[in-house]
Amino acid sequence: MPVLPGAEPYRHEGGEVGLLLCHGFTGSPQSLRPWAEHHAAHGLTVSLPLLPGHGTRWEDLRVTGWQDWYAEVDRELRLLAGRCSRVFVGGLSTGAALALRLAAKHGDAVAGVVAVNPANRVHGLSAFALPVARHLVRSARRVAGDTAPQAAAEQAYHRVPLHAADSLRVFLRRLDGELPQVTQPLLLLRSAHDPVVPAADSARVLSRVSSRDVTETVLEHSRHVATLDQDADRIFEESLAFIGRLAPSTGKEGTAAVG
Template identity: 65%
Template sequence: MLLLPGAGPFTHDGSATGVLLCHGFTGSPQSLRPWAEHLAARGLTVSLPLLPGHGTRWQDLQRTGWQDWYAAVDRELRQLTERCEHVFVCGLSMGGALALRLAARRGPAVSGVVVVNPAVTFPRLQGYALPVLRHLVPSTKGLISDIAKEGVLETGYDRVPLHAAHSVRSLFSRVREELPQVTQPLLLLRSRVDHVVPVGDSAVVRAAVSSTDVTEHVLEFSFHVATLDRDAERIFQETDAFISRLATRKTARDGT
């Protein structure tokens, strides 16, 4: 199956500090590639996988579910922990939900979490209709390229398969239940204006996690896909500072 332009995965072998990046629902690694390349240029080991069913055509996503997407990032995390001393997980939108679930379930394997406009809720009215509607209508209009910066486009699907959307709803429900199990340091970056994910989702995350080290920044000049938008450099710099602080602190604590 041919991939959409720029939708391929990205990996880089670097230092003993690893970073796993998780892209969003109906999106692709293209939305996070500048972030991944920035971290790689800093010498870190980086993994940005393509989630199953993504990056090709929306009909392929129809045949997958949250268990497939989570299994993919969980596998990448395990591989990173085999060759890195510290591993950080990052995510955009639904990728943020996947990153938070990894932190909740993998505990000490995750040194810290960075999420950009994390999605953890599903529209109530659409959610009520999905169990029936997904058997009657295969897809609905999608929303990609929610970007304030002119001339920048996101590579993803312009249709949302409803079976997969129903699975996203189930994922979000599980993640909300597991948020109290997240104890790692958390860096949360949210756009003031987001046409895809409610601003309240970040508040849900912040209020529910058990992390004592939580830093939140508001992105004033970007919409949902902030990693491709006007605040991208700020995201990269804040991630640098977050990882450097924690990796240095953990190394000193371990006496290595």
């Protein structure tokens, strides 16, 4: 199945500092492309993969699960680690959850984490209904309102396959138990008005990780897909400053120096 225009993976060969970005559930690299291009323009080596089952049609997502999504970002991290001296991971929503698991599992191979509206659990009746409902109903309508009306729209599936949604539920529960293994510096940015992932999820992440170097930023003007919303520039600038503070090989204005 051809990838939808704009949903293609993105890679840029830059300097010795690498950044792996992970998009969210039902979304595509389109939601993080401006972030990736911003950091590439400042000299970083950037990888923004397309998760299996995404960027084509929602039916393709139905036959994938969290193990497939995680395996893809795990592979990309290993490739970046072989290319770069320092590697940072980041993501949006489920992508932020995937980034946190990479940090938990890879230890010193991950220099820091940038999490934007990280998902921590499936909320409401869905958490209880999904294990049964996925056998009875193929899909459900996706929650709308991911960005403010004046912001760019996210390219995402209009329906959510329940089999994949249940796999996401299982993954987030597993990740919650692994969060204490996250010790790396963490920059967490959350939207003040998020109709998809409540503030309680960010609070839970912050309470569970073992990181001592933690910064939380509240994005006052964005909804869930903040990387396309009115606070996008703030995300780009703060994450670049975060990386520059932690990576000595990141030179003036964030240009990664080979050497």
